[in-house]
Amino acid sequence: MRLTRKQRLEKSQKDKDDEYYTLFEDISAELQHYKEQLKGKRIICPCDWDESYNEEVVYKEESSIIQKELFSNEGTIKKIDILASKKKFEKDLEGVKCEFVKFFVANAEDYYIQSISVSGYSPNADKGVKFQNVDYSLYDVVITNPPFSLFGEFIDTMMNNNMEFIVIGPQNAITYKNCFKYIQENRMWIGNHYHLSGFRRPDGTVLPKSDNIPRSCCWFTNLDVEVRHSKIPLVEEYCGNESTYPNYYNYNAINVNKTNSIPYDYDGFMGVPITFLPKFNPDQFEIIGLGKYVDKIVETKGNELKILSNNGELKIPYERIIIRNKNPYKGE
Template structure:
């Protein structure tokens, strides 16, 4: 009995951390930078309830403007009893396809959706069948399954625009994609993402929580980002470098275990340094692969974390200026 109780609590905690729903304004704020890249595309939101998801609503409302060919949204329903679905009648996931025809419902109700035989998990064969139809996937996947989610998108060679935690770029699987120029950060991150809607059972606490005019409970985590493989202008815009290394060597200490200097902030990258520099992971938000080369992540020549006089700074990315 105790084992089952602990498992329920573990699952409840994971589910709670995954129940962060994206606001319409944040989708709109990011999507405005990709307006011409969805024409004649099949868009799949595979972690979204089509009856209420803001991802589905955004693409349905902007269907003609974006020139979308078809919109699909599918919803996962937990098929195991938990504190989050104990009063739920159906345990099957469902989906809805919208092609802009007059006889279709812009935002469906539960009477209009099509039910899966299973729970609608994005990893299920039924969901993958829908994924195979898609050109691009846009959603807020479960944070606890972020690695697995990205792995599936890459496996099926889909374009994507998804929300994740900033720390996701420290995962070796995700950083490998960034290093190989197969994925990059979107336009907005941190405070550029205004907050997530959370369910009633989520306790609001701290200064970064509020209830909006529609009664939505909002948590502003300030540690989220968009990850994508759809091109945008930032990737082709040089970072303006106003600092110099010569004459300011004391501000750029060298690593104990790597021939390179430490730079605490992206804005402090010196324009006159030719060798390796360690920068914070937030550098990737402004990373232009035409301006900088990524050498490696986090580790020194000895295989241990980069250190300065024995002190280990938070994750560093080693880069080199390609334009000197």
């Protein structure tokens, strides 16, 4: 039997099959939106896999090799200070495996990045620095693709260290209790791209965009994202179309199946799909809670929101976020 997208992602986490390497085109497509916000920043890319533990690149000035390695060693964390060097080098990036490193070295001067650091950890050899042990006071922004099985802990680490971050994570991390709390408190949100174009595996094969894993991942950040300042156009009306928006059997809210179906004239609580979040504008809507964790839900088996269908059966819609329109249309 074919597994669903959610089941496949959960299986990969259970098996700790976390070695999905981000494609250069996905990194470039996302990070170009933060160019101004990255100026003068000290960036660290915590990497937890063998691939990024030992990176090397040749820097050349004219015909002389001036630096054989990409980074100067600072213990087990490696760093190159772009501003201090004040030089533009010819960079040989062919041997660099990590696409995050490749992108930042290739664009460091253009982005006016102060420094790039990598904390590498090799699980097989148990050497290097785990992301939990990095001294984040030395850096401004964390940018990486953390292990999916540790994503919740990774985000807690970012928050506990007051770090700015741009990271890739599983879409269903939205439903993790700790991650959703940060989203609800406007301390974290979805980045500019909700899906990825693919992933590269350790054996060199690429999972295409059509595969469930890339389609089930997105960017998370706490840097400003333009869409958070754009209002969702609301064209549907609740008054006169009440049957389109059934009330939940065990919670005082209506069910909305699609983001573009949110009615402009409803002032109560609404349950919307998690795909609402990439378009979420905190000035337009308030997030009340996650369906299965929301306060005052009438407990039923599984503690899920339920809809009473016409035949009397209780249906459970896919994961819902409870929201409220801050400025519903009240009529003339």
